Amino acid sequence: MESTEIIVIGAGLAGLTAALELAEAGRQVVVFDSHRLPRHKVCGEYLSMEVVPYLNSKGVDLSDAPEIGHLLLATPGGRSLRASLPLGAVGISRYALDQRLYEAARAAGVRFVWQAVEAVSFSDHQFRVRTRENAYSARLVLGAWGKRSRLDRLAGRPFFSKPSPWMGIKMHYQMDYPGNQVGLYAFRGGYGGLSVTETGAVNFCYLIHRDRFKNTPDLEACTRLLASEHPLLAPLLSEAKPLFPKALGISNISFHPKKLGSNHILMAGDAARLIHPLCGNGMAMAIEGGRLLASLTTGYIQGKIRDLDALEKEYSLQWQGKFRQRLRFGSLLQQLLLHPRGLEIGVGIAGKSPRLVQQLIEKTHGRP
Numbered sequence: 116m117e118s119t120e121i122i123v124i125g126a127g128l129a130g131l132t133a134a135l136e137l138a139e140a141g142r143q144v145v146v147f148d149s150h151r152l153p154r155h156k157v158c159g160e161y162l163s164m165e166v167v168p169y170l171n172s173k174g175v176d177l178s179d180a181p182e183i184g185h186l187l188l189a190t191p192g193g194r195s196l197r198a199s200l201p202l203g204a205v206g207i208s209r210y211a212l213d214q215r216l217y218e219a220a221r222a223a224g225v226r227f228v229w230q231a232v233e234a235v236s237f238s239d240h241q242f243r244v245r246t247r248e249n250a251y252s253a254r255l256v257l258g259a260w261g262k263r264s265r266l267d268r269l270a271g272r273p274f275f276s277k278p279s280p281w282m283g284i285k286m287h288y289q290m291d292y293p294g295n296q297v298g299l300y301a302f303r304g305g306y307g308g309l310s311v312t313e314t315g316a317v318n319f320c321y322l323i324h325r326d327r328f329k330n331t332p333d334l335e336a337c338t339r340l341l342a343s344e345h346p347l348l349a350p351l352l353s354e355a356k357p358l359f360p361k362a363l364g365i366s367n368i369s370f371h372p373k374k375l376g377s378n379h380i381l382m383a384g385d386a387a388r389l390i391h392p393l394c395g396n397g398m399a400m401a402i403e404g405g406r407l408l409a410s411l412t413t414g415y416i417q418g419k420i421r422d423l424d425a426l427e428k429e430y431s432l433q434w435q436g437k438f439r440q441r442l443r444f445g446s447l448l449q450q451l452l453l454h455p456r457g458l459e460i461g462v463g464i465a466g467k468s469p470r471l472v473q474q475l476i477e478k479t480h481g482r483p
């Protein structure tokens with residue numbers, strides 16, 4: 116059995132950040148993921164400015180990503196408001212972002228194993244991680260396996276047995292769209308975002324209730340139907356040229372609260388909790404959560420934190436302090452966005468008070 120100091124499960128933004136930080140702190144880290152990078156993922160690709168200085172400081176170049184400073188919010192009926200974003204964002208594809216962070220982690224000495232983890236156990240102060248091909252032991256295991264994995268089922272995490280009606284669908288298009296704007300378009304049963312990425316491709320990524328999806332034969336037909344029904348999306352998407360052979364989709368997206376630890380494995384990113392996508396803050400939370408987890412883990416290994424129970428307690432405390440407020444506001448805003456009449460009224464009121472819109476957005480984000 117191969118042995119290492121720390122195993123991170125998942126080479127997404129949370130896992131890559133945690134691994135990079137730990138390697139820079141002199142720790143021996145191996146990251147497991149079932150899929151090689153680079154690859155496309157379902158995501159709005161709106162990366163909050165909150166984490167851009169941090170990524171730059173790690174050598175992750177984002178200079179080709181368009182800066183987004185404005186929000187267009189549109190109701191299903193076609194009413195809209197515009198607002199400046201207090202912090203703003205950059206438009207960067209997951210294909211590029213995850214790959215660039217992966218390269219930084221590799222340069223810092225992180226090792227990668229492209230195999231799915233099938234089981235994790237803990238006994239005699241040692242973790243054992245099993246893939247189909249091999250078994251490994253480690254002093255610590257961090258969980259950064261995203262929204263939903265068989266490991267959640269094996270760990271008996273309660274959210275796994277509660278089906279969620281939400282699906283996410285994404286496509287890149289060749290079309291004209293303002294590079295400095297993110298558009299948030301609400302429709303019956305969901306909402307979607309439009310923004311330009313570093314290649315010039317425009318990302319349309321949306322969240323949709325499965326009841327709305329089930330009467331359409333496939334992801335493309337669903338997108339066409341939604342677009343044709345929306346007075347502001349229809350003229351944009353009817354001329355757009357899809358850039359992937361097929362749209363990407365994921366189902367069962369759960370926003371339920373999750374425990375941050377299970378059998379001494381501490382979680383970061385979506386494995387810890389998913390914020391509603393309309394906030395455009397999940398990637399920043401994954402990166403910030405990965406940093407926090409790496410820093411406390413380093414403290415534990417250096418003997419500054421007594422034991423694994425104390426580590427979990429401290430992590431939960433700091434994680435809640437960092438993210439609780441934005442999760443709460445994200446949930447409130449999602450309820451508003453999915454309530455057509457409430458949204459029409461809200462957009463009418465907020466359209467007269469741009470400061471109110473900015474204050475709401477600020478509550479769903481952290482600071483750089």
Ligand SMILES: Cc1cc2nc3c(=O)[nH]c(=O)nc-3n(C[C@H](O)[C@H](O)[C@H](O)COP(=O)(O)OP(=O)(O)OC[C@H]3O[C@@H](n4cnc5c(N)ncnc54)[C@H](O)[C@@H]3O)c2cc1C
Nearest residue numbers: 125127128129148159160161232260261283384385397398
């Ligand atoms: C529709 C939608 C739109 C969104 N839009 C935005 C947006 O515009 N801006 C924003 O900031 N956030 C957005 N988000 C949220 C954002 O995508 C996530 O919060 C972010 O990807 C979380 O990163 P992560 O590292 O936790 O997980 P992921 O990036 O999902 O990485 C998890 C990794 O774990 C691996 N894995 C899983 N199981 C195993 C296993 N058993 N063994 C090995 N590896 C495993 C997976 O292969 C994957 O690579 C959106 C989310 C959705 C659903």
